[in-house]
Amino acid sequence: MERREFVAAVLAAPFARASTDRSKIYAHIDANLPRHIERIQEYIRQPSVSAENRGIKECAELTRRYLAEAGCTETALIPTPGHPAVWGWLDAGSRKTLAVYWMYDVQPVNESEWTTPPFEARLVPANGWGPDAKMIRGRGAANQKGPERAFLNALESIRAVNGKLPVNLMFVCEGEEELGSPNLPLVVSRYRQRLARADGVLFPFLNLGRDGRASFSLGNKGIVYMELEARGGPQGGPKNAEIHSSQKAQVDSPVWRLVQALASMTDPSGNVIRIEQFRSAIRKPTAREIELFERYLPGYDADAVMRAAGIDRFADSADKREALRRLWFEPSLNIDGVWAGYTGPGTKTILPHKAAAKIDFRLVPDQSAAEIAKLVRKHLDGHGFTDVRVNWWNGYDPSQSDPDSPPVRAALDVCRARGVPVQVALRLAGSAPHYLFTRDLKLPLLSFGLGSGGGAHSRDEFLVVEASEPARDLAFCEKSFVDLLYRFAEI
Amino acid sequence: MERREFVAAVLAAPFARASTDRSKIYAHIDANLPRHIERIQEYIRQPSVSAENRGIKECAELTRRYLAEAGCTETALIPTPGHPAVWGWLDAGSRKTLAVYWMYDVQPVNESEWTTPPFEARLVPANGWGPDAKMIRGRGAANQKGPERAFLNALESIRAVNGKLPVNLMFVCEGEEELGSPNLPLVVSRYRQRLARADGVLFPFLNLGRDGRASFSLGNKGIVYMELEARGGPQGGPKNAEIHSSQKAQVDSPVWRLVQALASMTDPSGNVIRIEQFRSAIRKPTAREIELFERYLPGYDADAVMRAAGIDRFADSADKREALRRLWFEPSLNIDGVWAGYTGPGTKTILPHKAAAKIDFRLVPDQSAAEIAKLVRKHLDGHGFTDVRVNWWNGYDPSQSDPDSPPVRAALDVCRARGVPVQVALRLAGSAPHYLFTRDLKLPLLSFGLGSGGGAHSRDEFLVVEASEPARDLAFCEKSFVDLLYRFAEI
Numbered sequence: 001m002e003r004r005e006f007v008a009a010v011l012a013a014p015f016a017r018a019s020t021d022r023s024k025i026y027a028h029i030d031a032n033l034p035r036h037i038e039r040i041q042e043y044i045r046q047p048s049v050s051a052e053n054r055g056i057k058e059c060a061e062l063t064r065r066y067l068a069e070a071g072c073t074e075t076a077l078i079p080t081p082g083h084p085a086v087w088g089w090l091d092a093g094s095r096k097t098l099a100v101y102w103m104y105d106v107q108p109v110n111e112s113e114w115t116t117p118p119f120e121a122r123l124v125p126a127n128g129w130g131p132d133a134k135m136i137r138g139r140g141a142a143n144q145k146g147p148e149r150a151f152l153n154a155l156e157s158i159r160a161v162n163g164k165l166p167v168n169l170m171f172v173c174e175g176e177e178e179l180g181s182p183n184l185p186l187v188v189s190r191y192r193q194r195l196a197r198a199d200g201v202l203f204p205f206l207n208l209g210r211d212g213r214a215s216f217s218l219g220n221k222g223i224v225y226m227e228l229e230a231r232g233g234p235q236g237g238p239k240n241a242e243i244h245s246s247q248k249a250q251v252d253s254p255v256w257r258l259v260q261a262l263a264s265m266t267d268p269s270g271n272v273i274r275i276e277q278f279r280s281a282i283r284k285p286t287a288r289e290i291e292l293f294e295r296y297l298p299g300y301d302a303d304a305v306m307r308a309a310g311i312d313r314f315a316d317s318a319d320k321r322e323a324l325r326r327l328w329f330e331p332s333l334n335i336d337g338v339w340a341g342y343t344g345p346g347t348k349t350i351l352p353h354k355a356a357a358k359i360d361f362r363l364v365p366d367q368s369a370a371e372i373a374k375l376v377r378k379h380l381d382g383h384g385f386t387d388v389r390v391n392w393w394n395g396y397d398p399s400q401s402d403p404d405s406p407p408v409r410a411a412l413d414v415c416r417a418r419g420v421p422v423q424v425a426l427r428l429a430g431s432a433p434h435y436l437f438t439r440d441l442k443l444p445l446l447s448f449g450l451g452s453g454g455g456a457h458s459r460d461e462f463l464v465v466e467a468s469e470p471a472r473d474l475a476f477c478e479k480s481f482v483d484l485l486y487r488f489a490e491i
Numbered sequence: 492m493e494r495r496e497f498v499a500a501v502l503a504a505p506f507a508r509a510s511t512d513r514s515k516i517y518a519h520i521d522a523n524l525p526r527h528i529e530r531i532q533e534y535i536r537q538p539s540v541s542a543e544n545r546g547i548k549e550c551a552e553l554t555r556r557y558l559a560e561a562g563c564t565e566t567a568l569i570p571t572p573g574h575p576a577v578w579g580w581l582d583a584g585s586r587k588t589l590a591v592y593w594m595y596d597v598q599p600v601n602e603s604e605w606t607t608p609p610f611e612a613r614l615v616p617a618n619g620w621g622p623d624a625k626m627i628r629g630r631g632a633a634n635q636k637g638p639e640r641a642f643l644n645a646l647e648s649i650r651a652v653n654g655k656l657p658v659n660l661m662f663v664c665e666g667e668e669e670l671g672s673p674n675l676p677l678v679v680s681r682y683r684q685r686l687a688r689a690d691g692v693l694f695p696f697l698n699l700g701r702d703g704r705a706s707f708s709l710g711n712k713g714i715v716y717m718e719l720e721a722r723g724g725p726q727g728g729p730k731n732a733e734i735h736s737s738q739k740a741q742v743d744s745p746v747w748r749l750v751q752a753l754a755s756m757t758d759p760s761g762n763v764i765r766i767e768q769f770r771s772a773i774r775k776p777t778a779r780e781i782e783l784f785e786r787y788l789p790g791y792d793a794d795a796v797m798r799a800a801g802i803d804r805f806a807d808s809a810d811k812r813e814a815l816r817r818l819w820f821e822p823s824l825n826i827d828g829v830w831a832g833y834t835g836p837g838t839k840t841i842l843p844h845k846a847a848a849k850i851d852f853r854l855v856p857d858q859s860a861a862e863i864a865k866l867v868r869k870h871l872d873g874h875g876f877t878d879v880r881v882n883w884w885n886g887y888d889p890s891q892s893d894p895d896s897p898p899v900r901a902a903l904d905v906c907r908a909r910g911v912p913v914q915v916a917l918r919l920a921g922s923a924p925h926y927l928f929t930r931d932l933k934l935p936l937l938s939f940g941l942g943s944g945g946g947a948h949s950r951d952e953f954l955v956v957e958a959s960e961p962a963r964d965l966a967f968c969e970k971s972f973v974d975l976l977y978r979f980a981e982i
Contacts, residue, residue, distance in 0.1 A: 232801065236805070236806060238802055244921065245851050246712065248825035249822070249920055251805065252807075253761050253826060256757060259753050260757070260759045264754075270744050271743065309729055310734070311728065311742055312725050312726075313727050315741055324741075327740050332739035334736040334840075335843075335846075336838075336842075337831060337839070339830050339834040341826065341829065343830040343849075346542070347849070348827060350827050355826075356834075360739075360838075360840055428737070431737070
């Protein structure tokens with residue numbers, strides 16, 4: 001309760017009693033819950049693994065059909081150089097319009113690791129979520145088909161009871177989120193003028209933790225993900241194949257070049273980035289952001305973070321405040337992988353002809369991915385590492401939504417009305433393509449949905465759908481979407 | 492011929508006509524060649540893959556039996572913590588004693604890559620070695636069972652004709668050369684007092700190149716091979732598993748630590764070693780060594796070296812002289828392999844909990860492997876990399892034999908008598924356990940045998956045994972051993 005009060009004090013607008021009597025809608029949801037669960041199962045059962053182009057076409061079409069069934073008067077499959085996107089427009093005759101960002105693709109699965117087959121979407125006991133709790137276990141249950149289909153279920157109940165929705169909706173659905181959204185800029189750009197008329201963006205989500213609290217974040221760090229490679233070539237080093245390591249005395253080593261190039265980008269601790277002008281675009285945190293930080297800090301469970309990460313201490317032995325400050329306000333540079341030469345047991349004496357690494361930068365406002373990628377190339381060249389190639393890179397800019405924007409205010413009001421304590425993070429350290437809305441279209445974006453799930457990108461992904469505690473079941477989540485739409489319409 | 496003359500000028504002692512008439516021995520070799528070839532095949536057919544403990548016990552016993560059959564009055568299997576060694580003593584009543592260093596183990600094979608099964612030791616056409624040339628193809632044919640068994644064949648012919656050998660022989664045979672000779676120091680130490688009475692050491696070898704020239708080298712660089720590893724631990728970083736890379740902002744990265752630790756050991760080019768005191772034990776080349784270098788340099792085919800290595804230029808664009816100087820007189824530090832995290836296609840955003848690298852130093856006199864290993868640890872600690880572990884290391888000291896020592900003089904005399912041009916390298920950049928003889932026992936060691944073969948450590952290893960050109964067949968090789976023993980006895 002303490003947290004809820006602080007959130008109310010900091011963020012919430014005065015809560016007005018919703019003008020529409022929603023009890024009939026709630027009753028419709030309760031009465032149709034088995035059917036709603038089935039529809040989520042149905043969506044999951046259509047595989048849509050973007051990395052393997054598995055079921056993508058079918059799932060794009062299914063998504064388009066769902067939007068049409070939900071009341072969109074206009075739907076379209078949008079071809080891209082990759083997987084198709086889906087567009088939907090639902091005109092409710094409202095003065096308020098909510099855009100919905102949507103992904104219909106899912107992560108690959110390693111089926112042998114799953115307790116039940118990932119595309120069976122089986123209804124199974126939800127251990128740890130209370131007596132008689134049940135979950136749907138399947139790929140996409142949490143990330144993101146579960147909450148997305150739950151959102152459509154909510155729409156259908158509103159329309160079944162009221163005939164029409166309180167807000168207009170624009171759906172932007174991509175099938176390449178798990179690939180880094182390479183074509184989302186194209187799609188957003190195509191609908192740019194129409195999207196610009198929206199008042200905010202919703203990403204259907206699962207905000208409820210096992211402790212019954214809701215966590216929101218108002219933005220994401222940006223990311224630049226790169227593959228660097230050094231190979232023998234005109235500048236030296238073996239061009240065709242590894243050679244005997246005794247030749248190192250007279251032959252350049254591409255592995256050394258890569259290692260030295262990497263090392264030139266940080267200090268010896270690996271925690272301070274030493275790329276020229278790297279920090280020049282970083283803006284200072286605003287007073288409002290600092291306020292949010294100070295409010296968030298006391299509830300930040302550093303011990304739990306450390307336990308989950310399996311660390312004995314934060315980088316540079318930072319305390320809790322400094323650790324959170326870095327997570328929110330500092331960029332980072334990570335080596336995701338590096339490889340060269342012989343990596344088996346024992347000894348093999350070779351001078352490899354190539355070496356590569358994958359690295360990722362996390363960016364804070366107002367750094368941009370394209371600019372950072374340029375600075376990396378400039379840094380490499382400036383330090384004489386012209387032989388180190390950037391094989392490819394992709395990235396997102398940072399995204400940030402105003403804590404006082406309509407969708408955020410609406411969501412907080414819903415939580416308050418439903419008695420759900422809320423924790424609001426300025427931003428996640430993770431990355432998302434949300435900047436296409438928040439930065440390019442100046443639209444606030446909120447990931448919202450008072451449901452529970454987990455296992456995204458992992459085995460046994462799940463969505464809790466039945467629970468003895470009412471606030472834990474799918475109906476509660478769907479009702480939160482109903483509330484959000486009505487509240488958003490009022491603000 | 493030019494080369495032969497230069498060698499004669501630089502190295503050869505006045506050549507005395509051998510005091511013993513060896514024509515009967517030569518004839519015995521010629522008459523028994525088919526049987527001699529069979530014996531080599533027999534030795535190869537007994538697998539002895541030390542890395543897989545395949546046939547080791549049987550091959551040790553076979554080797555012991557061979558030594559007994561060759562006339563050793565004393566033979567013994569010597570247990571070690573690893574594979575057994577074999578000792579043999581042949582008392583010829585001579586005032587001269589030659590020790591023979593021997594390896595009975597072979598490299599592992601990837602059978603599917605071989606044209607004929609590696610342990611069948613099949614007699615097949617030797618393409619490229621002249622019309623009607625034949626070779627034995629099999630694992631160990633060149634490295635080292637072929638020349639070793641050829642040496643025993645020579646001994647048996649001498650004894651069959653003359654009854655006794657011109658020199659006493661001490662055999663030190665190990666079954667772990669391909670594992671880095673971990674227990675050879677133990678074995679040499681056990682026979683230290685007896686070995687100290689020898690006048691030199693022979694390693695049966697194949698010195699003849701396809702061009703008909705013989706190449707000798709009088710030493711080897713030393714080596715320190717190490718595996719370095721950084722892991723999350725009390726000092727920071729994830730201890731148990733990889734975590735999401737977005738946490739880099741607040742979590743130390745073991746990969747960065749390893750990369751920075753490696754980078755601290757060289758300059759940015761990767762060609763200059765920056766470990767404190769690393770060069771302090773290096774002695775200056777002697778006048779004799781510089782003389783050898785100057786004589787060798789004109790015949791050093793830098794273009795061929797570059798072609799074979801697939802390089803467009805030597806390190807730091809060194810010219811031929813500097814490249815050879817580095818190969819002979821400069822130590823080196825190589826990264827044989829490095830690995831961490833995700834190395835597959837595309838992106839995966841993880842902060843790995845461990846990273847490792849395999850590195851090797853090549854050492855020149857009077858650096859010692861143990862001392863360099865200590866300096867590496869000291870360097871890491873001194874630069875704050877106490878978290879970077881040396882998982883294990885092993886190594887050899889450099890070895891060096893005097894160009895004017897009896898076995899070298901004898902070998903050069905044999906070549907001169909047989910009209911074989913010779914190229915003498917001060918040392919190979921590769922490494923071998925020969926320092927146990929040259930450094931610890933002060934015995935000159937020569938790798939010798941006027942035979943041809945190739946494919947060591949690779950597929951389709953071979954020994955040329957029949958050729959229309961007499962200097963290319965097994966008989967020529969065996970006769971060169973006969974000559975060597977008689978010449979060695981005289982010097």
